[in-house]
Amino acid sequence: MSNDSGLFDVWEASDWTDSSQCLPSVGGATFLIMAYSAVIAIGLLGNAGLVFIIARQQELRNVTNILIANLSCSDILMCVVCLPVTIIYTLMDRWVLGEAMCKVTPFVQCTSVTVSIFSLVLIALERHQLILHPTGWSPAAGHSYLAVGLTWLVACFISLPFLSFNILTNDPFRNISLPANPFSDHLVCMELWPSDNHRLSYTTSLLLFQYCLPLLLVLLCYLRIFLRLRRRRDMLERSRRTQGAQRINIMLLVIVVAFALCWLPLNVFNTLFDWHHQALPDCQHDAVFSACHLTAMASTCINPVVYGFLNSNFQRELKLTLQRCRCGHRAAESYENFPLSTVGSEGTTKTTSLTRPQITSIPTHSS
Template sequence: MQNCSGGNCSSKNDTLEGDCYHSTLALVLPIVYSVIAFLAITGNFSLIFIIIKKKEMHNVTNILIANLSTCDLLISIICLPFTVVYTLMDYWIFGEAMCKLTNMVQCVSVSVSVFTLVLIALERYQLIINPRGWRPSNLHAFIGIFVVWILAICIAIPLAIHVVFEESPLNNFPQYKGTFICHERWPSLSSQNIFTNVMLVVQYFGPLCFIGMCYLKIYIRLKRRNVAMETMRENKYRSNETKRINVLLISIVVATAVCWLPLHIFNIVAELIPAESMVCTNLWSSVCHLMAMISTCINPIFYGFLNRNLQQDLLIAFRFCRCSSREDDYETITMSTIQSDVSKTSFKLSSPEASA
């Protein structure tokens, strides 16, 4: 099993823990991995499809959300299926190229995801804290996405260099004769620790602290603004929509942080405690990695539950049921313009008084 969080990977074959690992999760883990991969592929593909298809969804926030889903889709297609097979077989059968590629893709995708969450927080901060100032456009969103992908690739290069494809150390056992593993091999333990700690800050604690500060200031500003707006019906409606959108985005950030936290904690503990002193190392490594992979399903789940427009679009696109006319119930407020003083879109009035 290849467990990569910011480049810290461990192979299930480093030690033989047959009783500890196989008696508990040898069959359960592959099934759960397969379910996660299926949900992540279908959910993220559907979300990207809807965002691309609907012109009214072409705004900065949705473009960044689509980039998040692209990262999760890459992990689901390129990494998770190979992880399932690796879990079942205990050795790597896909060759050196796929060994390096799966690790590289996962590391890059994790970096791009967290950097994209930073961009979303920055966009929300600018629109709410300084609504009359500079506003990011769709072009700025694409430029930001390009920059974070280049940065993430550069960050992952050391990992790609030090991931190796070599004979399994368990070749003495008949069932592993002539097999290979895919894992990291660094020149020294200190260099591995330095890379892991840097990635821990770059991919996790640093971005989350920054995002937390942005949303804290947004919360304070919105709380003050609501007091002045609560007597105006239209502004109150816009305020409620703002809250709903911010809840959606914060939920994605919090859920992502929670999913990746166990694996980061495991990596820290693994560096501090000698391997021979840890009990069921591979079992805990597998469970923590599984928790991290659940994050690939977060984006479509939260976005689908909290975005009524997307729910209707998915129902129409996949013909699950007959939906009412879009002209009657489609919310015309876009996520990136809702904070502005004058919305770029109209408010749909459905009451008889309004139509009169």
């Protein structure tokens, strides 16, 4: 899930010889450049706007929104570092960015994806706690900042092998049997593991702990939330506040499902490549990878799009921010009566400590 198989492959020289005979179409390359550029623009502007509004408005800085902002930060990192590299590689068809970027790019992508999925897990766990156990312990804003820091720390640790085993080399091009080898001075960024068993163990572990198990846990949390909310029968529990909680849960679940669907094709591709890459046709390999990778990168646009369409507080703040012309002027607005991260299941509404008057405050995630 974390590595760009088209950029950081473990191909044999014969694979490069065969694929070098498959010339990329100009139209296909142009489409990819335009598509990646659109994803970068939407991902950067949307996520940056989301983080700006959450950071600027005290009322929006609750536990769920801090985690949503953390998810947006990981998407911004992906847009700034990984997507431009993909566009450059598509244009140049070889690695021209130096050894440091060869190691940093897959490390950043793995870290960003890990932070995204961990953020989705934390959001689901917080919703689960607040709705199934409304009178019990509830996380405060300080806990979310601590969770954010731990998430980035763990994600960086998980991604460390890419710094160690990604190398810059021209070995795959040395043995190409052509009368005049035009690729002799070309470099490729590839993974060089001590053995195939080490590589397969790591990539399979990533698939399990970075995709399958987290999403299973998230879906289990939302399933229990759904079942609890469906058991509410009396009129009090069918109030606007409860309807708002249901809408928020739907919004968060949509973000999770969209993230899972976006990353599914690339995970399938990487798994097939790791275990039986000969099954992938040579001339279609890059095209299939590009389609899968572009779908995964589209996940960076999900958060602001879904959040913007389904959260009225965000829409209101966005309009006010765009309409505000005078410095320091802030139009009066009325927020919804329920905080985004805090609706109990028994007719009780609980707020995070960040929104309580006596506490002053001082964010992340996500084929």
